[in-house]
Amino acid sequence: MQIHTIQKLIVACLFAIVSLGISAAEYTVEQQSKQFVKDGKLVEKMTVNAGDTIHFKNQDPWFHNVFSLSDVKTFDLGSYPKGESKAVVFDKAGMAEVECAIHPQMFMEIEVK
Amino acid sequence: MSDSAKRGFKVFTGKARCAICHSGFNFTDNGFHNIGLPENKDEGRYAIKPIKVMKGAFKTPTLRDIALTAPYMHTGEFATLEEVVEHYNSGGKKSMGNLDPNMRPLKLSKKQKADLVAFLRSLTGDFREVTAPELPVNN
Ligand SMILES: [Cu+2]
Numbered sequence: 001m002q003i004h005t006i007q008k009l010i011v012a013c014l015f016a017i018v019s020l021g022i023s024a025a026e027y028t029v030e031q032q033s034k035q036f037v038k039d040g041k042l043v044e045k046m047t048v049n050a051g052d053t054i055h056f057k058n059q060d061p062w063f064h065n066v067f068s069l070s071d072v073k074t075f076d077l078g079s080y081p082k083g084e085s086k087a088v089v090f091d092k093a094g095m096a097e098v099e100c101a102i103h104p105q106m107f108m109e110i111e112v113k
Numbered sequence: 114m115s116d117s118a119k120r121g122f123k124v125f126t127g128k129a130r131c132a133i134c135h136s137g138f139n140f141t142d143n144g145f146h147n148i149g150l151p152e153n154k155d156e157g158r159y160a161i162k163p164i165k166v167m168k169g170a171f172k173t174p175t176l177r178d179i180a181l182t183a184p185y186m187h188t189g190e191f192a193t194l195e196e197v198v199e200h201y202n203s204g205g206k207k208s209m210g211n212l213d214p215n216m217r218p219l220k221l222s223k224k225q226k227a228d229l230v231a232f233l234r235s236l237t238g239d240f241r242e243v244t245a246p247e248l249p250v251n252n
Contacts, residue, residue: 034142061248062133062142063214065166079166079214101164102144 028055028085029108031064031100036108047111050093054110057085065101072096072112114235121232124225125245129201131229132245133215140176140236140245146213147171149205152190156209168209180234194230202226 027048030037037043037059048054056066058080065079066086072094077086079102090096090112100106114122126132136142145158147169158167171187185191191200204218221229 065164067162067164069163076164076166081214099162101158101162101166101170102146103142104145105143 023049024051024053025049026053026055028057029098030057030059031066031106032059034060034100034103034106036098036106043108045109045111047113048090049113050091051089052112053087053089055085055087056098058082063102064106066098067101068096068098070094070096076101115231117228117231118235119232120225121228121230121235124221124229125232126248128225129219129221129229130215130248131201132248134173134213135176136245136247138244141173142247143173145170145172146215147208147211148201149208149212149216150186150188150190150200151206151208152186152188153208155187159209166211168211170211170213176233176236178237180237194233195226197233198226198229 025048027038027046029043029046035042038046056077058064059082061082063079063081065077067076068074072092073088073090073096075088077088080086090110093112096110096112098108098110125135132140134142134144134146145167147157147166148171150169153169156168158170158172161167179185180194183192183194185194185197191197198221201216202219202221205212205216
């Protein structure tokens with residue numbers, strides 16, 4: 001009887017872990033040639049769900065400094081070199097503007113649903 | 114272009130790493146950097162973008178016709194291109210807790226400094242032959 005309960009618990013736990021994994025997605029936005037790029041294409045706007053994570057990865061041989069001063073998500077990732085990546089969890093719904101402090105031409109919007 | 118200026122271009126894109134910021138046709142990355150000017154008291158770009166890396170940061174200017182536009186820097190603190198090169202050679206001063214990570218002592222020889230100045234002088238007038246490549250940061 002006890003073993004049965006433990007088995008049920010394990011199944012429930014596994015189910016919870018799997019469903020969490022499904023509900024919170026992970027994306028990567030790269031900094032490439034002083035642009036924001038996703039899946040190899042220039043990205044000006046993307047949509048994510050609340051709780052999703054975006055990894056900002058520098059692919060350029062110089063520094064970038066990704067930040068946002070938006071109400072829904074304020075962050076400053078600091079400047080980091082090629083190959084490094086930092087993650088942001090977008091936890092609240094709304095529009096976030098993401099910029100690079102060093103290169104003012106770099107700009108994108110993220111709609112958090 | 115004189116031989117000295119040609120060697121200076123190699124220093125510019127090589128050992129001195131100027132082209133990390135002064136890149137492309139107009140010798141600017143259109144970016145903002147704090148290059149650790151001893152005289153700077155101005156928070157610069159930070160007034161517009163309150164992000165730490167913008168403390169004391171100013172826009173990279175073009176180097177076209179640079180020999181004609183003394184004094185140098187927004188502070189006007191350098192009267193000659195030789196002084197500008199000495200500043201970069203020193204690596205700059207950490208100011209406002211923020212110095213661009215590409216600023217570091219360059220250890221240029223006397224001749225390399227003279228060649229670099231000769232190259233900067235050669236960017237005067239209609240001369241449009243050289244553009245600086247976008248330089249990778251070598252850590
Ligand atoms: Cu950038």
